[in-house]
Amino acid sequence: MQSKTSFFKTVFIKNITRFWPLWALMSFIWVLAPLTILMAEDYMTEASGATYLYEGVTHVLPIFLLIYSCAVAMAVWSYMYSSKSVNLMHSLPATREGLFSANFTSGLVMVIIPIAIGGLFMMLVEMLRGGFSVLPFLLTIVAVLAESFFFFSLATFMAHLTGHILALPVLYFVLNFLSVSIEYIISVYASLLCYGLTDAYESNTSFLSPIVHILTNVNTVNMNEYPNTAFSPDLIYIRGWDVIGEYTLVGVVLTVVALLLYKKRKSESAGEVVSAKLLRPVALTCFTACAALTGGIVIYELLTITSSKCNPALLAFCMLISVFIGYYGGRMLIQRKLKVFKKKTVPGFLIAAALCIFFIAILRTDAFGREKIIPAKDKIEYVSVRIDSLEFIATSEDTELLDKVADLHRLCIGEKRNVQVSESVLSPYNYELTASSVKLVYTLKSGKIMGRQYSVPYKFSDINNPGTFGAKIKDFMGDRDVLLSSVGYNRKPKIVDVYIIDYYPNEFHEGFSGREAIDFYDALVEDIKAGSYNPYSYQLGRSDEKILNAILEFDGLYPYPYSTTAEIYITEKMKHTVAFLEEKGVKLGAEND
Amino acid sequence: MIEVKGLTKTFDGFKALDEASITVESGVYGLVGPNGAGKSTMLRHILGIYKGDSGEVLLDGENVYENVNAKARIASIPDDWYYFNSATVKDMMRVYKGFYPKFSMERYEKLKDIFNIDENKNIRSFSKGMQKQAAFWLAISCMPDYLVLDEPVDGLDPVMRRQVWSILLGDVAERGVTVLVSSHNLRELEDVCDHVGIMNKGKVLLERSLSELQDNTVKLQVVFDENMKELPNDIPALHVSSMGRVHTYILRMSASDATLLLSKYKPLLVEAIPLTLEEIFIYELGGENYAVKDIIL
Numbered sequence A: 001m002q003s004k005t006s007f008f009k010t011v012f013i014k015n016i017t018r019f020w021p022l023w024a025l026m027s028f029i030w031v032l033a034p035l036t037i038l039m040a041e042d043y044m045t046e047a048s049g050a051t052y053l054y055e056g057v058t059h060v061l062p063i064f065l066l067i068y069s070c071a072v073a074m075a076v077w078s079y080m081y082s083s084k085s086v087n088l089m090h091s092l093p094a095t096r097e098g099l100f101s102a103n104f105t106s107g108l109v110m111v112i113i114p115i116a117i118g119g120l121f122m123m124l125v126e127m128l129r130g131g132f133s134v135l136p137f138l139l140t141i142v143a144v145l146a147e148s149f150f151f152f153s154l155a156t157f158m159a160h161l162t163g164h165i166l167a168l169p170v171l172y173f174v175l176n177f178l179s180v181s182i183e184y185i186i187s188v189y190a191s192l193l194c195y196g197l198t199d200a201y202e203s204n205t206s207f208l209s210p211i212v213h214i215l216t217n218v219n220t221v222n223m224n225e226y227p228n229t230a231f232s233p234d235l236i237y238i239r240g241w242d243v244i245g246e247y248t249l250v251g252v253v254l255t256v257v258a259l260l261l262y263k264k265r266k267s268e269s270a271g272e273v274v275s276a277k278l279l280r281p282v283a284l285t286c287f288t289a290c291a292a293l294t295g296g297i298v299i300y301e302l303l304t305i306t307s308s309k310c311n312p313a314l315l316a317f318c319m320l321i322s323v324f325i326g327y328y329g330g331r332m333l334i335q336r337k338l339k340v341f342k343k344k345t346v347p348g349f350l351i352a353a354a355l356c357i358f359f360i361a362i363l364r365t366d367a368f369g370r371e372k373i374i375p376a377k378d379k380i381e382y383v384s385v386r387i388d389s390l391e392f393i394a395t396s397e398d399t400e401l402l403d404k405v406a407d408l409h410r411l412c413i414g415e416k417r418n419v420q421v422s423e424s425v426l427s428p429y430n431y432e433l434t435a436s437s438v439k440l441v442y443t444l445k446s447g448k449i450m451g452r453q454y455s456v457p458y459k460f461s462d463i464n465n466p467g468t469f470g471a472k473i474k475d476f477m478g479d480r481d482v483l484l485s486s487v488g489y490n491r492k493p494k495i496v497d498v499y500i501i502d503y504y505p506n507e508f509h510e511g512f513s514g515r516e517a518i519d520f521y522d523a524l525v526e527d528i529k530a531g532s533y534n535p536y537s538y539q540l541g542r543s544d545e546k547i548l549n550a551i552l553e554f555d556g557l558y559p560y561p562y563s564t565t566a567e568i569y570i571t572e573k574m575k576h577t578v579a580f581l582e583e584k585g586v587k588l589g590a591e592n593d
Numbered sequence B: 001m002i003e004v005k006g007l008t009k010t011f012d013g014f015k016a017l018d019e020a021s022i023t024v025e026s027g028v029y030g031l032v033g034p035n036g037a038g039k040s041t042m043l044r045h046i047l048g049i050y051k052g053d054s055g056e057v058l059l060d061g062e063n064v065y066e067n068v069n070a071k072a073r074i075a076s077i078p079d080d081w082y083y084f085n086s087a088t089v090k091d092m093m094r095v096y097k098g099f100y101p102k103f104s105m106e107r108y109e110k111l112k113d114i115f116n117i118d119e120n121k122n123i124r125s126f127s128k129g130m131q132k133q134a135a136f137w138l139a140i141s142c143m144p145d146y147l148v149l150d151e152p153v154d155g156l157d158p159v160m161r162r163q164v165w166s167i168l169l170g171d172v173a174e175r176g177v178t179v180l181v182s183s184h185n186l187r188e189l190e191d192v193c194d195h196v197g198i199m200n201k202g203k204v205l206l207e208r209s210l211s212e213l214q215d216n217t218v219k220l221q222v223v224f225d226e227n228m229k230e231l232p233n234d235i236p237a238l239h240v241s242s243m244g245r246v247h248t249y250i251l252r253m254s255a256s257d258a259t260l261l262l263s264k265y266k267p268l269l270v271e272a273i274p275l276t277l278e279e280i281f282i283y284e285l286g287g288e289n290y291a292v293k294d295i296i297l
Helices: A004-018 A019-040 A046-060 A062-076 A082-090 A096-129 A134-161 A165-192 A208-215 A241-264 A278-304 A314-336 A343-364 A400-415 A416-422 A458-466 A469-477 A479-486 A514-529 A537-538 A574-582 B039-047 B089-099 B106-115 B128-141 B157-173 B184-193 B210-216 B253-262 B277-286
Strands: A196-202 A218-220 A237-239 A380-387 A390-395 A433-444 A449-457 A495-502 A505-514 A546-555 A564-571 B002-011 B014-024 B028-031 B054-059 B076-079 B145-150 B177-183 B194-202 B204-210 B218-223 B237-243 B246-251 B268-275
Touching: A004 A019, A004 A062, A004 A096, A019 A062, A019 A096, A046 A062, A046 A096, A046 A134, A046 A218, A046 A237, A062 A096, A062 A134, A062 A165, A062 A208, A082 A096, A082 B028, A082 B253, A096 A134, A096 A241, A134 A165, A134 A208, A134 A237, A134 A241, A165 A196, A165 A208, A165 A278, A165 A314, A165 A343, A165 B246, A196 A433, A208 A241, A278 A314, A278 A343, A278 A433, A314 A343, A380 B054, A390 A400, A390 A479, A390 A574, A390 B157, A400 A449, A416 A449, A433 A469, A449 A458, A458 A469, A469 A479, A495 A514, A505 A514, A514 A546, A514 A574, A546 A574, A564 A574, A574 B194, B002 B039, B014 B028, B014 B039, B014 B054, B014 B194, B028 B039, B028 B157, B028 B184, B028 B277, B039 B054, B039 B145, B039 B194, B076 B128, B089 B128, B106 B128, B106 B157, B128 B157, B157 B177, B157 B184, B184 B277, B194 B210, B194 B277, B204 B210, B204 B277, B210 B277, B218 B253, B237 B277, B246 B253, B253 B268, B268 B277
Parallel strands: B014 B204, B028 B177, B028 B194, B076 B145, B145 B177
Antiparallel strands: A196 A449, A218 A237, A380 A390, A380 A433, A433 A449, A495 A505, A495 A546, A546 A564, B002 B014, B002 B054, B194 B204, B218 B246, B218 B268, B237 B246
16 A cells, blocks of 8 residues: 555645645745845944844734635635536545645645755845844744745635635635724724714734734834944844744644634535534524625715714614625525525525614614713723824823823713704804814723824804803813823923924024023923913914914923824913023014915 | 446535436446536545545445545546646556555556557657656556546547557456546547436436447438428427428337337338437437527627
């Protein structure tokens, strides 16, 4: 009897030689990346070259691996998708396990070949440039191999779920983005139907969208993280090993599940969108749900492109149209026939339609009370607040400021009824009314993000009526702590540069840096403390008080590691600031006349 | 020996095989039946491609499905033979050689002269007949104990047909190869088959040796006395037709029994004529509501 290795070798060599253009092309792409660094020798330092390479590995390569693994899976499992080829392969004297191991191994080798070739080039380039270090290099190779294994296992798993070669890449890519996309779409529905909710969210299920999770959580430690340290190749390496490890294990599980699916797979399923009969209802449910959510919002946005007012009934109608398309379209794909409009399919459609109405209803009625949630102070890492053009951040250390933000949030929530009533009267032609836009984005200590946004209309005359929303928002925007926070005072800022600008007629006046920038900042703080800076008056269009704008640039102001800016209006009332500018020879007032 | 016992297979509610059973002992077994009878489905089960919903497929007592040893003894030529894209005969030979333990290079080389095909040429560029020849070449080189053929000579020219059958029958005689062949070319099967199985609507209607089948079905031409106004209605005929006073009866019994049966009506003439396989096929299926219909256009 012929040994097991004979057919294994046959399948292995057949796949490697038959699909050589695939791995040859990918190898070429792999070789190109290190070569570009070598070609850019003149303007790349050792540190930037190494960083470029490693960041390419963590930020770009996974996308190539995602696509390439799918292409390889399509190649090696292609025989399962045509009755002619599957009949030949399954009539040959080999077990399913044997065929699986031979095809899987050859596919994996096809995935690894470009890594080996590209890795070799990467090593040579780093050696030539003097930036080579063995350990980070080997770790990089291990990380890439692990990611490749995972993506190929995932593609193999998807290959065994479907019986159609075109369905494989579609299902594979959809799965890679599905959970984050669904979360985002649901947040869009919530922002439309719930008072104050926004589509800002931090995904809780990104681990189910592997490519997104890997790109987000596997990255490079670069020289920016070692201030005042000389470059050493040992300092640049890949991190995110927990994620890499987890996905490697998932890859092993997916491979085993794929083998089990293959052993149970019926040869006659070639050509079916979903190969396993038992999984067809699951696939139809997923297809209908995705179509309902995505199609509903797309159709709704198209129909309401000129309107900002939410229309739940129209949204529900759009979802129902999408459910119809998704449910019967899914049936057509799964059953491979157009005649799917049968009596027995109606209950399924009605259930899906009812679920959509229920979904809209629970969001619109705020069944889970999400509209009223105000995060507890001790759970907040920081909150970013924007009221019209005034922006500030309150951190967990600013307890008093957090209380004021909570009051503001409560004030906005309390205006729900007024907002809904005013929606009908708020128009560009109603000159008695104005509106304040309040946006709050909480970053919680748990890592979650909670966003809220309100656009509350009120009368101009309310500003002087204590107790009204207009008066309260004016008081809030004139609050000393708020204004100090808007220039980063509560976060011990490191001021880098100040630019004095007149937007009309758009002229740059002066720039200050170093000591001068700090002096400007101190003068500004004095004015805020003295109560002579109030951006609210400018918000209402009283531009006669404004002389100039100033843009303040900070270095790594918490919570942002990068440089950030703040913009302020300089008015004649700001005596300290004006005095500083006059001392520096900046002409005030004349340009505005 | 190939034994298929009570095999049932359903595709999306359609019963392709319905408790079908056949036994292929040795020699050449012809599986015949109308289009959609379930012949190809039956062959795919025997090759271990499909797994039946119920019933079993045994090769010398062993289940075929997922049985490497059993499958190593069976080679096949499907109706639509698959070859890899841009593969040559030599490439496909390597595949077959890798899978079949008894693949004979000696035989492969010998057959090269018979088939006269360029083994280094892309199979895709071959005509349908040449592709079929290539499939034969490789299947025979596997030195199988069992050969399963689905419409094997379809597309081959008459000379090559004869050549191929000659090789196959040679293998049957010399190596004891058992051939299971499904074909619509009944005239050709009649020349080569020892046994025949007739299928319709997923069921095996009958399976017998060809001689037994021919002995058990008879065509009688009968002339009755002119005073006989109506034909006797108690004769269990598969088919009756009349031309003037000459009546043709197809009866499922031996010629002597049929002659004896009709003798009680005192016919003026009774003549037994041997039936061809095609006639047996047509008349057997006629009883199963699969008859040639008189269509007036």
